[in-house]
Amino acid sequence: MSDLSQQDWATELEKVGAERGFFERVGADHSALFVRGDQTGGGTLIVTFENLDHVYENAGDRMPWGYDFVTSRGWSMLGMMAHDWTWYRDEAVFDFFDRLRDDGFFDQFDQVVFYGASMGGYAASVFCSAAPGATVILLSPQATLSRDIAPWETRYRKVWHRDFTGRYGYGPEEVEVAGPVYLFYDPREPLDAMHATLFQADNVTKLRCRFMGHRIASLWLKMGVLKKVVMGCVDDTLTPEVFYKLMRTRLHVPRYQKEMLDRLLQMDRPRLVIRYTKAVLNTRGGPAFRKAMRAAEQRIAKFEQR
Numbered sequence: 675m676s677d678l679s680q681q682d683w684a685t686e687l688e689k690v691g692a693e694r695g696f697f698e699r700v701g702a703d704h705s706a707l708f709v710r711g712d713q714t715g716g717g718t719l720i721v722t723f724e725n726l727d728h729v730y731e732n733a734g735d736r737m738p739w740g741y742d743f744v745t746s747r748g749w750s751m752l753g754m755m756a757h758d759w760t761w762y763r764d765e766a767v768f769d770f771f772d773r774l775r776d777d778g779f780f781d782q783f784d785q786v787v788f789y790g791a792s793m794g795g796y797a798a799s800v801f802c803s804a805a806p807g808a809t810v811i812l813l814s815p816q817a818t819l820s821r822d823i824a825p826w827e828t829r830y831r832k833v834w835h836r837d838f839t840g841r842y843g844y845g846p847e848e849v850e851v852a853g854p855v856y857l858f859y860d861p862r863e864p865l866d867a868m869h870a871t872l873f874q875a876d877n878v879t880k881l882r883c884r885f886m887g888h889r890i891a892s893l894w895l896k897m898g899v900l901k902k903v904v905m906g907c908v909d910d911t912l913t914p915e916v917f918y919k920l921m922r923t924r925l926h927v928p929r930y931q932k933e934m935l936d937r938l939l940q941m942d943r944p945r946l947v948i949r950y951t952k953a954v955l956n957t958r959g960g961p962a963f964r965k966a967m968r969a970a971e972q973r974i975a976k977f978e979q980r
Contacts, residue, residue: 684697684699684705687705687707690707690709690737691707691708691709694709694710695707695708695709695710695750696708698770700754700764700766700767700770701764701765701766701767702757702766703756703757703758703760703764704754704755704756704757704760704762704764704766704767704770705754705755705757706752706753706754706755706770707737707738707751707752707753707755708750708751708752708753709741709745709750709751709753710750711744711745711747711748711749711750711751712748717750717782717783717784717785718747718749718750718783718784718785718786718787718908719749719750719751719752719780719783719785719786719787720740720744720749720750720751720752720787720789720908721751721752721753721754721786721787721788721789721798721801721802721805721808722738722739722740722744722751722752722753722754722789722790722794722798723754723756723762723788723789723790723793723794723795723797723798723801724738724739724753724754724755724756724790724794737753738751738753738754738755739753739789739794740789740904741753743901743904750783754767754797754801756793759793759830759832759833760793760833760836761793761796761797761816761819761830761833761836761838762793762796762797762800762801763833763836763837763838767801767842768841768842771801771804771842772804772841774804775804775805780804780805780808785808785809785908786805786807786808786809787808787809787810787811787907787908788801788802788805788808788809788810788811788852789810789811789904790811790812790813790815791812791813791814791815791889791890791891792813792814792815792816792888792889793816795812795813795814795815795816796815796816796817796818796819796845798810798811798812798815799812799815799817799845799846799848799849799855799873800842800843800844800845800848801842801848802848802849802851802852803842803848803849803851803852804842806851806852807851807852807853808852808853809852809853809854809855809856809907809908809910810849810852810853810854810855810856811856811858811904811907812845812855812856812857812858813858813859813890813891814858814859814860814863814866814888814889814890815845815857815859815869815870816830816845816869817844817845817846817869817870817872817873818838818843818844818845818872819833819834819836819838820838820839820843820844821834823838823844823872824868824869824872826865826868827865827868827869828865829865845872845873846872846873846874846875849873849875849877849878850875850877852877853877854877854879854907854910855873855875855877855878855879856879856881856907856912857870857873857878857879857880857881858880858881858883858890858903859880859882859883859890860882860883860884860885860886860887860888860890861882861884862884862885862937863887863888866888879914881914881917881918883921885924885930885933885934885937886924886930886933887933893924893927893929893930896927896928896929897921897923897924897927897930898923899920899921899923902920903917903920926957928958928960931954931960931963932962934950935947935950935951935954935962935963935966938950939966944970944971944973944974945970945974947966947967947970948967948970948971948974951963951964951966951967951970952967955967
């Protein structure tokens with residue numbers, strides 16, 4: 675994608691929108707691509723939120739997240755894109771969703787699903803209120819970045835100046851009018867866990883993703899379970915039992931293994947480090963694991979010599 679400017683990319687999206695739905699610039703910092711599905715999708719609309727620059731740099735198909743996955747099932751898609759880390763706090767975005775709601779845009783679909791991770795998770799949690807009854811899928815979402823409510827959130831200083839009050843402001847309140855809400859987070863990530871705690875509505879199902887860190891979706895891709903998890907949420911068949919069974923595959927994913935090793939090192943548990951690194955090294959090579967194992971063995975040997 676390095677051979678295309680962002681303007682060229684936007685032009686391509688405009689063509690797709692003109693042929694199958696619409697493409698709209700929403701204020702100065704956001705864009706929306708709507709692609710209508712076919713009849714096989716049963717009238718399902720998936721609304722996604724992401725960072726435009728991240729997609730531009732990394733997405734091989736130049737489409738919003740999940741475009742192929744969504745459209746291959748005959749579903750419709752509304753992909754919201756941000757040109758910066760805006761958290762979608764823009765009056766133009768608020769007006770856009772007000773208009774969709776008032777014009778009955780969401781009413782034409784049998785099912786509406788809002789999806790987002792991190793910044794996109796925050797956006798999905800607040801804008802889902804424009805389509806009451808929608809299914810909501812949130813991965814490591816922020817509940818708000820309001821300094822009054824979440825002064826402990828220190829990761830996103832660049833957005834502290836934005837207003838998180840008023841319309842579409844507070845995720846835990848906005849999701850109360852939704853249908854089933856699935857919230858995925860790593861309880862060992864303190865700030866993510868604190869945001870998750872703020873979501874208290876009865877329709878919220880919280881599913882813990884231990885040792886997966888903040889970037890859960892990318893790990894699920896490596897595990898080959900992202901589509902299965904999303905489908906389970908869309909079908910409302912993702913019980914905790916089904917979910918945690920899917921998560922067992924994480925044990926064999928190198929990124930997860932490295933996340934686990936880092937956690938054990940932080941815990942300062944050399945014997946556990948040895949046990950874990952030996953288990954990993956029995957299945958594959960890994961210089962970092964071998965180095966950690968030797969360092970842990972040396973620490974124990976020095977301790978026993980005292």
